[in-house]
Amino acid sequence: MVRRLAEMSNLYTPWSLRTAVTLGLPDLIAEGPEGVLGVEELAKRSGTDTDALRRLTRHLANLGLFEEVRPDGLRLTELGEALRSTHPARMAHFLDQNDAFIRSNDAVIPAMADSIRTGAAAWGSVFGKDLWGSLAADPELSASFDRTMSQHADILGRRLAGIGEWSSVGSVVDVGGGSGQLLANILREHGHLKGTVVDLPDTVARAAAIFDAAGVSDRAEGVGRSFFEPLPAGADVYLLVHVLHNWPTGEAAKILRNCAEAAGGSGKVFVVDQVIALEGHAAPFISTQRDLCMLAMVGGQERTAEEFEALGEEAGLRLVQVTSLGPDGNSLLEFESRG
């Protein structure tokens, strides 16, 4: 029992993974001859101390990430492969301490007790302003935040593009859509669709390059505007992906109401967020962990389907369908006007 508690609470283990990724170890091992590299060579290639590195790699071997295939020959296990920068799960990005946003986000976690006492984001008690204020004040942090969101958006955008709802949709507005990566993925798959991304001006400024790279510039535009202001009206679908969970109930209902008003009687609002304990595809551990992350980072929260339904009602919307987007707890919640 005590051992289990120690494994759950000891910070050296999660930081060993971060350290390995930050030093680029998984990629370096994979690039070795036949995917095997000795510790001495790994130390040379990563600019680290051989003895200290050996001690780190032993712990990582204990965790089942690396294996010693011959004396002084390390190889990635299947689990370790998922820490390579090229792995589709993008885990490496979320651990890499070279990245300004990841570093800041991790620095907030030790102040979680502040959030539990106050119900507000711990980000403010660590950095003296909320996340959005920090991003506005620091272009490097803001670019890094947008890059991190694009990693999520790339994965989710591919899943959303494949759900088959789009053939009857002509236009979509991605509200709080970051630099447009998710919208670009959907437009690329559905050549008839036109799209608009609405986000804060500095973030939307990065969208043109992403639309260009995806070959969808002729059907996509960016609007730099707060989603607490009226939104471009008359589109068929308003998308809110990983937006509502950033906000407490009052603000979340206001964003949803703005979407409902812009959508009018016939438009739809699609929300993508974690849904806590969705039956059939429940991911309670991921949801509860993400819920704490939302609390500490921005004072937001993950919600159950019932809580989303109530939020929709406040905004004049009816929840008509909930579709799981995979085992990570993300779901698509489709709302339409209550008339």
Ligand SMILES: C[S@@+](CC[C@H](N)C(=O)[O-])C[C@H]1O[C@@H](n2cnc3c(N)ncnc32)[C@H](O)[C@@H]1O
């Ligand atoms: C968690 S990110 C999600 C981004 C994107 N939808 C995705 O799934 O990757 C939240 C987004 O909300 C944007 N945002 C925050 N406050 C905003 C505001 N007042 N008006 C418009 N966008 C805002 C942020 O810039 C950020 O892009």
